[in-house]
Amino acid sequence: xxxxxxxxxxxxxxxxxxxxxxxxxxxxxxxxxxxxxxxxxxxxxxxxxxxxxxxxxxxxxxxxxxxxxxxxxxxxxxxxxxxxxxxxxxxxxxxxxxxxxxxxxxxxxxxxx
Amino acid sequence: xxxxxxxxxxxxxxxxxxxxxxxxxxxxxxxxxxxxxxxxxxxxxxxxxxxxxxxxxxxxxxxxxxxxxxxxxxxxxxxxxxxxxxxxxxxxxxxxxxxxxxxxxxxxxxxxxxxxxxxxxxxxxxxxxxxxxxxxxxxxxxxxxxxxxxxxxxxxxxxxxxxxxxxxxxxxxxxxxxxxxxxxxxxxxxxxxxxxxxxxxxxxxxxxxxxxxxxxxxxxxxxxxxxxxxxxxxxxxxxxxxxxxxxxxxxxxxxxxxxxxxxxxxxxxxxxxxxxxxxxxxxxxxxxxxxxxxxxxxxxxxxxxxxxxxxxxxxxxxxxxxxxxxxxxxxxxxxxxxxxxxxxxxxxxxxxxxxxxxxxxxxxxxxxxxxxxxxxxxxxxxxxxxxxxxxxxxxxxxxxxxxxxxxxxxxxxxxxxxxxxxxxxxxxxxxxxxxxxxxxxxxxxxxxxxxxxxxxxxxxxxxxxxxxxxxxxxxxxxxxxxxxxxxxxxxxxxxxxxxxxxxxxxxxxxxxxxxxxxxxxxxxxxxxxxxxxxxxxxxxxxxxxxxxxxxxxxxxxxxxxxxxxxxxxxxxxxxxxxxxxxxxxxxxxxxxxxxxxxxxxxxxxxxxxxxxxxxxxxxxxxxxxxxxxxxxxx
Numbered sequence: 126x127x128x129x130x131x132x133x134x135x136x137x138x139x140x141x142x143x144x145x146x147x148x149x150x151x152x153x154x155x156x157x158x159x160x161x162x163x164x165x166x167x168x169x170x171x172x173x174x175x176x177x178x179x180x181x182x183x184x185x186x187x188x189x190x191x192x193x194x195x196x197x198x199x200x201x202x203x204x205x206x207x208x209x210x211x212x213x214x215x216x217x218x219x220x221x222x223x224x225x226x227x228x229x230x231x232x233x234x235x236x237x238x
Numbered sequence: 239x240x241x242x243x244x245x246x247x248x249x250x251x252x253x254x255x256x257x258x259x260x261x262x263x264x265x266x267x268x269x270x271x272x273x274x275x276x277x278x279x280x281x282x283x284x285x286x287x288x289x290x291x292x293x294x295x296x297x298x299x300x301x302x303x304x305x306x307x308x309x310x311x312x313x314x315x316x317x318x319x320x321x322x323x324x325x326x327x328x329x330x331x332x333x334x335x336x337x338x339x340x341x342x343x344x345x346x347x348x349x350x351x352x353x354x355x356x357x358x359x360x361x362x363x364x365x366x367x368x369x370x371x372x373x374x375x376x377x378x379x380x381x382x383x384x385x386x387x388x389x390x391x392x393x394x395x396x397x398x399x400x401x402x403x404x405x406x407x408x409x410x411x412x413x414x415x416x417x418x419x420x421x422x423x424x425x426x427x428x429x430x431x432x433x434x435x436x437x438x439x440x441x442x443x444x445x446x447x448x449x450x451x452x453x454x455x456x457x458x459x460x461x462x463x464x465x466x467x468x469x470x471x472x473x474x475x476x477x478x479x480x481x482x483x484x485x486x487x488x489x490x491x492x493x494x495x496x497x498x499x500x501x502x503x504x505x506x507x508x509x510x511x512x513x514x515x516x517x518x519x520x521x522x523x524x525x526x527x528x529x530x531x532x533x534x535x536x537x538x539x540x541x542x543x544x545x546x547x548x549x550x551x552x553x554x555x556x557x558x559x560x561x562x563x564x565x566x567x568x569x570x571x572x573x574x575x576x577x578x579x580x581x582x583x584x585x586x587x588x589x590x591x592x593x594x595x596x597x598x599x600x601x602x603x604x605x606x607x608x609x610x611x612x613x614x615x616x617x618x619x620x621x622x623x624x625x626x627x628x629x630x631x632x633x634x635x636x637x638x639x640x641x642x643x644x645x646x647x648x649x650x651x652x653x654x655x656x657x658x659x660x661x662x663x664x665x666x667x668x669x670x671x672x673x674x675x676x677x678x679x680x681x682x683x684x685x686x687x688x689x690x691x692x693x694x695x696x697x698x699x700x701x702x703x704x705x706x707x708x709x710x711x712x713x714x715x716x717x718x719x720x721x722x723x724x725x726x727x728x729x730x731x732x733x734x735x736x737x738x739x740x741x742x743x744x745x746x747x748x749x750x751x752x753x754x755x756x757x758x759x760x761x762x763x764x765x766x767x768x769x770x771x772x773x774x775x776x777x778x779x780x781x782x783x784x785x786x787x788x789x790x791x792x793x794x795x796x797x798x799x800x801x802x803x804x805x806x807x808x809x810x811x812x813x814x815x816x817x818x819x820x821x822x823x824x825x826x827x828x829x830x831x832x833x834x835x836x837x838x839x840x841x842x843x844x845x846x847x848x849x850x851x852x853x854x855x856x857x858x859x860x861x862x863x864x865x866x867x868x869x870x871x872x
Binding site: 147150151154155157158161162165166169173174176184214215216217219220223227230231234235237 | 768769770771775776779782783785786787789790793794797798817820821824827828833836840844851852855856858859862
């Protein structure tokens with residue numbers, strides 16, 4: 126049983142390393158970074174306590190928001206999805222990404238206290 | 239036609255009965271009459287006050303036989319003034335043996351005043367003066383002058399003066415129209431709550447109206463159409479001290495006319511002292527007087543019915559009062575009434591003129607109470623030991639004190655009876671008071687009668703320990719009996735009771751409750767800041783949270799992400815500067831600014847960055863398309 130799981134995972138990693146374009150891998154690395162930051166913040170909250178709660182929320186929401194926006198960017202940039210995003214060029218997707226981040230950070234900084 | 243008449247008379251009869259049921263709430267007592275007399279007896283300063291005093295006192299039945307008064311009047315008389323002549327004439331009329339000399343000029347002056355052009359007051363004064371001085375006058379002229387005056391001046395005082403004038407004229411004159419004015423004037427009286435009836439001009443006007451109306455009615459021998467006599471009595475005699483001589487004079491005139499006119503004589507019935515009867519005072523005494531407080535000896539007083547208020551049973555019916563020394567009395571105790579309150583309905587007959595001759599009185603019958611069969615006992619709760627009953631006779635005290643602890647009940651039974659008749663009584667207040675002499679504490683209980691009117695009181699020490707605060711000791715037991723109808727309320731120290739309570743919780747000496755001593759001060763606690771984790775921990779975690787950035791850089795490096803395509807076109811540079819500025823603004827917002835300022839700066843920087851970025855990305859897109867096209871072609 127575990128054998129098949131391991132073989133599936135190794136296969137997946139192989140496929141990923143070979144067939145994913147570099148740009149997407151860069152974004153994936155960014156996604157990993159965001160996820161780890163959020164996880165570490167959550168761990169702190171669990172261990173030490175929720176004071177100050179607003180700061181924890183704003184930091185955590187910032188991670189979650191950034192993750193979502195990066196995922197959207199990845200989807201829109203992926204050449205395999207070109208058919209679904211005919212009107213949106215990769216540059217346009219990036220510009221949207223930046224704008225959305227500005228709004229997100231405005232809110233996050235407001236709430237962080 | 240006849241049925242209507244019958245109905246109408248029935249209505250009138252019911253109205254009459256209704257008014258007759260009202261009795262005066264205000265009347266002059268003998269002290270009030272004395273006060274009125276004193277006010278009128280004051281030494282007078284001028285002719286007007288002399289007139290008021292002399293004539294007023296004569297109305298009260300007191301004659302001033304004083305030569306000095308007569309001399310005073312004669313010396314102050316001014317023959318050229320109608321008013322002066324009027325005062326002098328009226329006053330001398332009231333004084334026996336006082337004659338005012340009259341000259342022809344005086345007579346002519348007075349006769350000339352009787353005309354339409356004089357005021358009603360002048361006509362009244364001249365006519366009265368002529369009549370008092372015994373001079374002839376033409377009644378018909380007077381009547382026509384009065385009628386003209388009334389039609390010109392329709393106020394209350396004018397009509398009252400007209401009525402008074404008319405009563406001095408000869409009976410042959412046509413006084414019919416003036417007589418009708420009584421009814422019109424009576425209609426102008428204000429009814430206050432059905433109790434008072436008076437003119438808005440005040441007490442004097444009302445009193446003068448009464449005396450004028452009755453004077454004229456007596457003169458022509460026709461009953462005045464006044465059916466609310468009692469309300470008038472209430473209004474006129476509600477004021478017991480008078481401001482001026484003229485007011486006192488008007489009240490005296492009204493009192494005199496109400497006590498001696500031919501038609502309506504209101505009577506005042508009052509009990510002499512409190513309306514209470516007992517064995518020591520078996521007579522119910524009533525005073526029946528007229529408004530001047532003169533007893534009416536021609537009256538006969540009858541008790542129509544006397545009913546007990548509690549049981550509504552009639553004790554007496556049609557029992558007469560006997561007259562003794564001007565007071566009507568009835569020996570009510572002879573009917574042997576039980577103690578309590580009785581409603582008496584009394585009728586006064588003897589003269590058809592009497593008004594308000596049905597009176598309702600509430601009479602109290604008191605009695606003395608005696609306590610029988612006072613038995614005290616201490617009963618064991620489980621009834622294993624039989625009770626020893628000690629009988630105590632009032633007013634002695636039980637010799638031995640009684641002991642009751644938590645296993646026993648102290649019981650007391652007694653009977654309350656009427657001393658003379660032996661009938662059982664249930665007074666309103668039957669209390670048992672236990673007084674601890676050492677601590678001053680007292681507890682009061684109520685003794686209740688059972689169905690056979692036997693009073694019982696039981697004290698269970700365990701049940702009642704809260705009332706006693708569980709303080710054991712010797713308590714003096716008192717019995718208190720009281721009621722409004724008892725002449726001898728009782729406070730009897732029956733015995734001493736020693737009570738023993740279990741669990742003596744209270745302290746041995748009782749302190750006065752510390753209600754008004756200062757309480758402990760409350761210290762205000764400011765909000766403590768929340769517990770923060772130690773700075774070391776937060777610093778560690780800050781470093782930990784920032785560490786994935788390193789990981790990201792490493793990964794990007796490994797993936798071969800580079801900035802080799804970085805073109806140094808102005809838009810690219812500007813875009814990056816603008817973007818960096820926006821991130822810097824975020825930091826400044828966190829530390830210094832508020833949202834409005836941030837939005838302002840963000841708008842400026844953002845629009846700049848947008849333009850630059852747009853340019854840059856467009857260039858990039860063009861480059862990408864060109865590269866794609868080139869790759870396709872190749």
